[in-house]
Amino acid sequence: MVRLLFPGSKLGPVTSIPLRPEPTPAAAERSDAARNRERLLLAARELIADCGTEGLTMDRLAERAGVGKGTVFRRFGSRAGLMLTLLNDSEADFQARFMFGPPPLGPGASGLERLIAFGAERIAYVVEFGDLVLAAENASRGRFEVPAAALWLRHIEVLLRDEGFDADPWLMAGSLSAALDPERLLDLVRRHGVPPERLVDSWRDLVTRVVAAA
Amino acid sequence: MVRLLFPGSKLGPVTSIPLRPEPTPAAAERSDAARNRERLLLAARELIADCGTEGLTMDRLAERAGVGKGTVFRRFGSRAGLMLTLLNDSEADFQARFMFGPPPLGPGASGLERLIAFGAERIAYVVEFGDLVLAAENASRGRFEVPAAALWLRHIEVLLRDEGFDADPWLMAGSLSAALDPERLLDLVRRHGVPPERLVDSWRDLVTRVVAAA
DNA sequence: AGACTAAACGGACCATGGTCCGTTTATTAT
DNA sequence: ATAATAAACGGACCATGGTCCGTTTAGTCT
Known part of the structure; x- marks a missing residue:
């Protein structure tokens, strides 16, 4: 847990889950x-x-930064860790918007509306930061240990419950989340030329159906 | 397209889509x-x-087989290609069962029943061949170019249409397919200890809801 | 059998992510 | 200021997937 500035806000620091957890947040950096x-x-x-x-x-x-290779790895752990760090700011921004921002993404709208908005934003995010997100996906032990992923999952789960979804919302949240997998989305957009709006439409259809029968 | 024996059948060779396409099926192997x-x-x-x-x-x-390293790569293209080859037989079997086998997996049952059975079989398959499937996933240009994946997708799409699903069945098939992603399934089973039956239940719930509103 | 050719072979070579450990340095305590 | 210490540093080193190209060989044609 690390404190990050809520971008563009006068409200001061808010709590946010970093894309990559800091190893020792307590000790100050030399x-x-x-x-x-x-x-x-x-x-x-x-x-x-x-x-x-x-x-x-x-x-x-390492060469370009004028440091040794060991330094790079001590700092970021791995190539994926570096990419995660590079994405940290935009990710924090995304988190802030779906947790505290205005509806329909943030609180104030119905669970379904927020689900739809969440998918739409996530699709836009993945399309915007494509290569970076892809490069960050190869995290050491699977892409499911990334703390931020757990947050998205939990968010979807909560919204499902809001809509009265009772049958194993956690697994269903995972299934929905899988539909937003960056590799899939970027494959559709880049290799198949699917326009992002069509992805958003399909997502809307999916979550609407899932929630409708609740 | 390559001809493979339909396992355990007297019907002779049937057409099957190989997990890994043969480079030059025409020329005989030396x-x-x-x-x-x-x-x-x-x-x-x-x-x-x-x-x-x-x-x-x-x-x-290469060492164990007593051949040069170049030979290994000429034969299989990549490590993932080797894994795909190792899985080829069981994959052909799986394909045969959902395309020509008995219901509810094969023809004869309703689209929904076949969808449910497909997911259940796929989950069992992934759990059985876990590591192999995972190792095969890192195919050269993403896991979406594997010919077999296209076949599963098409299968799901057809079943959706059978159930009267009209709104972009191809994308919806992809979303459903994503819920069966091996990395996710194995993460759930191994790291979270989710029993496969629970995965099957959730899959059934998912496809039922998606199809219900059609 | 001998020559010819296309295919197969093999292993040195390369790029890259990641690790290790002896050396240097910022910081703190005295 | 000096000594002590924990942290940071750097780059040689390793493992592994993948490529290249000169050499060998199976199959064929005469």
């Missing part, structure tokens, strides 16, 4: 470590801007 | 190539039996 972290993140963004996500290798990143 | 393929498959099964799927590396496999 100055050289902080400097290298900045250098690395900068270099990573430049590298991605120049050569795309594919072009970012850990060796190149 | 004798040394055939011998090496046998050696490799044997060695692969032994290695997996001894050290598990993780323990099978391409170098070790």
Whole structure:
């Protein structure tokens, strides 16, 4: 658990679940470590801007940032961890919007409306950050241990319950969540040329049917 | 398209979509190539039996089979290709059963019954061949290009249409298919200890709801 | 049998993610 | 200021999937 600024708000820090958990949030970071972290993140963004996500290798990143390779791995744990870190801000923003933002995504709308909006936003998010999300998916032990994924799941589950869904909402939330799998969405958009709006339509249809029979 | 024996049937060869497409089905295999393929498959099964799927590396496999590493890759293309080949028989069997076998999996039952049975069988399949399926998933360009996957998708789509589902059955088939994703299923079974029957129940609930509103 | 050719072979080689451990350095206590 | 210490550093090293290309060989044609 880490405190992040709620972007564009005067309300001050809000609690958010980071995409990647910080190892030791208690101890303050040593100055050289902080400097290298900045250098690395900068270099990573430049590298991605120049050569795309594919072009970012850990060796190149280390060289470009002027640090040793070991430093890169101590900081981010793995390539996927780096990508997760790169996505952290936008992910925190997304979380804030579906947890505290205005309806229909945030509280105030019905469970179904919020489910629909959630899918639509997630689809937009995946389409926007495509390669990054894909590169972040290969986390060490499966993509299901990412803390943020657990949050989305729980969110969907709660919305299902709101709609009176009683039969194993946790598993159903997982099934719905699977329909938003980034690899699938990007395959549909990129290889099959499916327009995102059509994905949103299909998602709406899916959740509507699932909730309707409740 | 390759001809495979319909297992346990007197009906002779039936058409089946292989898990992994053969590069040049026309040209006959040279004798040394055939011998090496046998050696490799044997060695692969032994290695997996001894050290598990993780323990099978391409170098070790080559050494154990007594062939060069290049031979391994020419034969199977990639590690995932090898796993796909190892799964080919059971996959052909699965295909035969849902396409031509007895109801409720095969023709003769309603679309909904067949959908439910399909999911149940798929779950059992994934649980049985867990590691192999997982290792086969990292196919070159995503797990959506595997020909067999296209067949399952099409199957689900047809069954949806049978049930009068009109709104974008192809995308809906994909969403349902995503709920059967092996990585998810195995994560649920292994990490969360969810019994397969509960997965089947949830799948039944899902497809019933999707089809009900049609 | 001998020559010819296309296919198969093999293993050195490469790229890349990730680990290890001896060395350096920021920080803190005295 | 100096010493002590825990953290950070860096780059050699490893494992593994995958490629390349010069060499060998099975099958065929005469």
